[in-house]
Amino acid sequence: MSDTKVVTRFAPSPTGFMHVGGVRTALFAWLFARKNKGTFILRIEDTDKAREVAGSIDHIIESLKWIGIDWDEGPDIGGPHAPYKQSERLDSYKKYAQILIEKGLAYPDPYTSEELEAFRKKAEVEKRPFLYRDYRPESFRKWDGTKALRFKTPEIKSYKWTDAVRGELSAGPEALDDFILIKSDGYPTYNFAHIIDDLEMGVTHIMRADEFISSTPKFLSLYDALSIMPPVLVTLPPILGEAGTKKLGKRDGAKDILDYKKEGYLPEAMLNFLAFIGWNPGEGDNREVLTKEEIINFFDLKHVQRAGGKFNEEKLIWLNKEHMKKLSQKEIEKNIFEYLPSEIRNPKLIPVIFDRISKWSDVKEMVAGGEFILFFKAPQINKIKLIYKKTSQEKITENLKLAIKSLESLSDDEFITEKIKEVLIKIADGLESRGELLHPVRYALSGKDQSPDPFIIASIIGKNETLSRLQKAI
């Protein structure tokens, strides 16, 4: 490790909501900064006015905060390298553009968009990659700001570089072209702006997804032209959609990360899950349910994957439940109650519900599905269903009477799950099979083929209601 302090950044463009791919990129950059006691910067790359979506920045900030990512410098909190929105840093880009112009390494694009389109078509027909530099003008005019400013690639050659995850990477000269530095609207392109910003903000490690590998030679040639030492490049594997092999993007239905919040996922579960797509602690540690602090502690570049990973919702659901189990009873109750109608907010219901959900919004579905109606309304009883296997009707009636008798002997204070179970099991064990008693009792109380056990139901609905339902069944 060098003595330079690690500085990483997440630089989204405000073009809509954040999906899991974006959050994962942010997460890795953040984890690396936190692990190395470095600085994490949030920078907004708002240089495409046409694609900008109002409210995106707030949405991005809310998404990152929800999952537990914080930043040391950013548009909302400022910092030593402010401003943190590219649209407010135009002077910087102009300054470096001027340096390139003076070196003869930048020139105005003389073509119209129609002309460019024709060049591109021609290349496509000829099954060649389109290279603007094939059409580079012989002599450069003076740039007046009304035309796009292009970078004159100083040397067309192959590039080799080292990626912290992928190792040695290379590209042929075809990867190099005279790309646009500043658009005709005065805003810089990503290709130019991110290099200047990273330089001025002291970024030491650039983490980004693998779609940037093919443009890396362009960046490298610009670093060369400006005599800048490039930061460490870290390529992250893509997150693939669950169904296919394609990179997960908004068009394939990638969800807004805040939708997961709405669905009642825990942010620490989502963080845990995202950290494990494309990374793992490796070596002997097989644990997968980790806290934020543990993940920071374990995080390293060595175990970042090269291949893409699929977004597996099943595993997210499991992980969410695992994190739910770590919560205190109080927290569990609070979250479940939020989705429960006030008339059935009985603390005794919590364990019954908790075993049957893996995210908070499942409670809502249970309510909608009528799962709880049995707890506050006596069910309709179907005589046939009261019968346990081949037991006679008389026997069932007799057993229900026995149950009533023994439950009556319990005082109100004793009418708790454990006591009820003790009493009923004692009778049931004296019978040919426990089901002869437990089935009719459970059915009489619930009116359902499938339900929680009779002991917990009885304790929740109380002594009076229990006896009344059993009586009714008889």
Place this chain on the structure above:
RNA sequence: GGCUCUAUCGUCUAACGGUUAGGACGAAUCCUUCUCAAGGAUUAAAUCGCGGUUCGAUUCCGCGUAGAGUCACCA
């Protein structure tokens, strides 16, 4: 089409060049249990193919195959 990247159970993945290729999700079976859920146990399931280097290759190299990325006045 050019350039480039990637490749271990269905999925996420582990494994100084030496392991009966390990774990987790999911699945199946069993136990527990009147039912459901939860819990416990067990099982099935993988090194893309062909060469090469090596005493020895999941691991290194080459070729092939498959998938992906990119070739914008988008990032």
